[in-house]
Amino acid sequence: MPIKKRIKWYKILLDVNSLDTILPIGSAREVEVNGKSMCLSRTDKGIYAVDNKCPHQGALLSSGKCTDANEIVCPWHRYSFDLETGKQTNETNGLAIKTFPTKIENGNLLVGVKKTNWSLF
Ligand code: FES
Numbered sequence: 001m002p003i004k005k006r007i008k009w010y011k012i013l014l015d016v017n018s019l020d021t022i023l024p025i026g027s028a029r030e031v032e033v034n035g036k037s038m039c040l041s042r043t044d045k046g047i048y049a050v051d052n053k054c055p056h057q058g059a060l061l062s063s064g065k066c067t068d069a070n071e072i073v074c075p076w077h078r079y080s081f082d083l084e085t086g087k088q089t090n091e092t093n094g095l096a097i098k099t100f101p102t103k104i105e106n107g108n109l110l111v112g113v114k115k116t117n118w119s120l121f
Contacts, residue, residue, distance in 0.1 A: 005114050005115070006114070006115050007101065007112040007113065007114055007115070008034075008112065008113050008114075008115050009103070009105075009110040009111070009112050010033045010034055010110060010111050010112075010113065011108045011109075011110055012031055012033070012040065012108070012109045012110065012111055015107065015108075016104050016107055016108065016109055017107065019042070019047075019109075023040065023041075023042045023047070024042065025042050025043060025044055025066075026042070026043065026065075026066045027041065027042060027066065028040065028041035028042075028061065028062045028063075028064060028065070028066055028072060029041075029062050030052055030060065030062035031049070031111070033049070033100070033111050033113065034113055036051075036113075037052040037053070037060075037062075038050065038051065038052050038100065038111065039051070039052040039060070039061040039062040039064075039072060040062070040102075040111075041062075041066050041072055041083060042066070043066050043067075043068075043070050043083065044068075045070050045083075045084075046102070047102045047104075047109065048072075048083035048084070048099065048102065049099070049100040049101075049102050049111045050072065050081070050083060050086060050097045050098065050099050050100065051086075051097045051098040051099075054074045054076065054079065054097070055095045055096065055097060056074065056076070056077060056079050056095060057076060057077070059074050059075055059076040059077075060075070061074055061075075061081075061097070063075045066083070067080065069089070070082060070083050070084065071083060071089050072097075078090070079091055079095065081095075081096070081097045083099070084099065085099065086098060086099040100112055100113060
């Protein structure tokens with residue numbers, strides 16, 4: 001039985017013209033997408049959305065820092081995660097965070113959430 005994965009895009013209430021004020025490069029903030037808390041961050045490589053809860057002990061990653069290496073660093077124990085892959089970068093215990101695609105469309109910032117539909121065809 002094939003599994004179809006679709007992405008549902010959610011508009012984040014950010015005016016991309018004010019990104020430098022609301023989400024400057026190197027910063028992170030919490031946003032709610034479809035009832036889920038996410039960490040939205042921006043580096044010189046792009047805008048990233050990841051699960052806001054650190055998989056170690058649950059700190060809010062949106063209170064952490066972005067690095068020049070495109071990582072988010074947890075504010076509690078400084079574990080770091082690659083913003084593109086979600087993989088942990090400074091420890092070897094295999095933790096990872098969930099990542100979500102982002103895009104800018106019609107002046108709005110959108111975050112995508114994968115939806116899985118089961119199909120008989
Ligand atoms: S809670 Fe994030 S590193 Fe410990």
